[in-house]
Amino acid sequence: MEINRRKFQGVLNILSFNRHFYFFGIGILALMIISHQIFHWSDFLFWIIIISFLYGLIMPLIVSAYVYDFSGYYDFKWLKNCAINDSEVKQILNINAGFDETSFIIKKNFPNADLKVFDFYDAERHTEPAIIRARKVSMVYPDTQQMKSNLIVSDDHSGDLIFLLSAVHEIRSNDEKIQFLKECYRVCKPNGKVIMVEHLRDFPNFLAFSVGFTHFFSKRIWRNAFKNSGFTTFEEVKFTPFMSIFICTP
Structure with a gap:
């Protein structure tokens, strides 16, 4: 018997197993966007925070796809x-x-x-x-x-x-x-x-x-x-x- 790996199975595993971090991160992003609309704080600071959060959420998935789905790790x-x-x-x-x-x-x-x-x-x-x-x-x-x-x-x-x-x-x-x-x-x-x-x-x-x-x-x-x-x-x-x-x- 073998494991038949689906496309992007590695990154989907990471996303599924660590979904609590992503729920938390998306919640924080939503609060930031709402607070920016209500309090009108610095646009520059707002975008720095938004970009940082998006980097923290997306980059692990890109690297995981590279390591576990495209590098030949499971070969x-x-x-x-x-x-x-x-x-x-x-x-x-x-x-x-x-x-x-x-x-x-x-x-x-x-x-x-x-x-x-x-x-x-x-x-x-x-x-x-x-x-x-x-x-x-x-x-x-x-x-x-x-x-x-x-x-x-x-x-x-x-x-x-x-x-x-x-x-x-x-x-x-x-x-x-x-x-x-x-x-x-x-x-x-x-x-x-x-x-x-x-x-x-x-x-x-x-x-x-x-x-x-x-x-x-x-x-x-x-x-x-x-x-x-x-x-x-x-x-x-x-x-x-x-x-x-x-x-x-x-």
């Missing part, structure tokens, strides 16, 4: 940059936060490997409205296992590849991130790889998402988290100016 051609020998991959783990659009694609790319899928979502800890909505429409790979973020039910040194695709930023606590990555370290073979793809809290993503870029973490935070979890390598490959692929080995 997985970026795997070529990860120096993976397909013939040596026997065991793969794909770990998500309850929204899974990649497991069927991974299985297609590695048909001879055993794929285990884990979901670390915890309703008490991971309270972002967007991920709660995403879970309601997510496809579920067969035999997906629910897990705690500090325990992956898999043998030591059993995984050739561990995929963490746009998911781990949902773990907001740094201590929890380190405990989770320690489990990834335990499960990963000495010659295996953890492949993590994330937006970063950096200037390109600030331009794309304005204050929303604080939902992501900086490269420094990720590097320190992997280092404190035991990993010896931390390599970054850029995938578009807005996404980073991190390739980490024990």
